[in-house]
Structure formats: structure tokens, C-alpha cells
């Protein structure tokens with residue numbers, strides 16, 4: 001999909017987005033831009049609203065209580081989730097979301113159909129291209145997803161999203177459960193997906209990964225933006241260090 005960014009280069013603009021659950025304000029008046037072609041990192045302690053932010057950006061499973069989300073120049077906060085995906089804004093989930101008894105390749109074809117709106121031969125071709133793009137072992141593409149390794153399931157998750165040719169990919173803690181060498185491999189994979197022209201927003205607790213790949217970093221705390229800017233400066237910000245202490249340590 002050809003991305004048509006805003007004049008300042010923003011592919012996505014979130015403006016004063018808020019999500020309430022009864023009394024709890026899980027995302028509180030958050031505004032930011034994601035520029036075309038960048039990798040934009042998001043960090044924050046457990047429960048700070050990171051996944052909820054992805055939920056409301058993509059409408060899966062709910063939109064914002066208030067605020068505006070502009071993607072490629074169009075307001076999307078009231079669109080149904082499938083329209084947002086097919087407009088080119090696609091997400092992954094923290095928990096395994098593959099169909100366990102379907103093969104790896106069938107899972108990625110489903111991604112091409114749902115996220116890309118493709119059919120038949122086009123979906124198959126897009127799936128093969130996406131599996132190649134993530135370096136998935138060809139000999140293991142016909143195995144049921146439940147028989148794959150943890151890293152292969154991460155590759156599958158990313159391939160399923162990439163098969164729809166998104167303009168922007170939102171990755172929710174993709175390094176969870178991976179070994180250090182696998183995290184390094186994942187970092188190279190994220191960079192290579194960006195180099196194919198996909199803008200990436202990356203939620204992560206593993207700061208080595210965020211620092212390796214992100215051009216800009218935003219830290220959330222209690223639903224609000226605590227700091228944003230150059231990743232190396234943000235992680236040294238005293239407010240950021242304090243927000244993590246006593247909750248979950250920065251993983252370096």
C-alpha cells in the first residue's frame with residue numbers, strides 16, 4: 001500500500017487519546033506522531049497502558065473513549081477493526097494468536113486475507129513472500145503452528161502481519177519469551193521489515209532491543225506520556241528511572 005503521510009511526515013497522529021474502564025483511566029490524554037519509515041519505541045512499567053494504546057489505535061477489540069487518531073490523513077477512530085487493518089495499520093499481540101492446528105503457511109495466508117483483503121492466488125503469493133521476508137525455514141512451513149519453536153512462532157506472527165502489506169506494523173512485546181541470541185535475531189528482523197518500507201511501532205520491555213532499533217522512544221506511566229525523544233536520553237531521564245524502580249526493572 002502506498003502510504004500518504006501528513007505534510008510533516010507523520011503517518012499516524014494520535015491526538016488526546018483516552019481510554020477509560022469505569023473509574024480507571026488506562027490511557028490518559030496521549031498525543032504523539034509516528035513518522036513514515038521510522039521505528040518508534042514505546043516502553044513503560046506493567047499496567048502503564050501500552051497494550052491498551054495498541055487496542056485503541058487498531059480498534060481491536062475497542063476504540064478510544066475520547067480523542068482522534070489520524071492514519072495516512074484519515075480519521076480512523078470510528079472505523080471497524082477490519083477497515084483499519086485493510087487501510088494498512090496492523091498489529092500483533094503479546095499472547096500467541098496463531099491457529100494452532102493450521103500449518104505455518106496456512107496461518108500466514110489467513111493474515112494476507114484478513115489484514116490485506118487478498119484472495120486465493122494473491123493471498124498465497126503474499127504469504128510466500130512474507131515467510132521469505134522473515135526468514136522462515138521452508139522445510140517447516142507445512143508443520144502445524146503448535147509444533148513450532150517459540151522463535152518460529154514470533155516469525156509466524158510477524159509474517160502473518162506483513163502478508164497484508166501494511167504501511168505500519170504495531171509489535172506488542174515481540175521479545176517476550178526469547179533467549180538473548182533470539183532477541184538479537186529479532187532486532188535484525190525488525191530492522192529488515194522496516195527496510196522493506198514498513199513503519200514500525202514497537203512496545204518492548206527489553207531496552208537493549210528498543211535502543212538497538214528505535215529512532216524515537218516514548219515512555220508511558222499510569223496511562224500518560226512520561227517522556228519521549230531520543231531513546232538514549234529518554235532511558236536516562238530520572239522520571240523514567242523512578243517509574244520503573246519498584247515495579248519492573250529495566251531489562252538491559
Ligand SMILES: Nc1ncnc2c1ncn2[C@@H]1O[C@H](COP(=O)(O)OP(=O)(O)OP(=O)(O)O)[C@@H](O)[C@H]1O
Pocket residue numbers: 021024026044045046047048049050051052053
Ligand atoms: N478490558 C479491560 N477492562 C478493564 N481494565 C483493563 C482492560 N484492559 C486493560 N485494563 C487495565 O488498564 C491498565 C493498562 O493495561 P495495559 O494492558 O494497557 O498495560 P501495559 O502497559 O500493556 O502492561 P504490560 O506491560 O503488563 O503488558 C491496567 O490497569 C489494566 O488492568
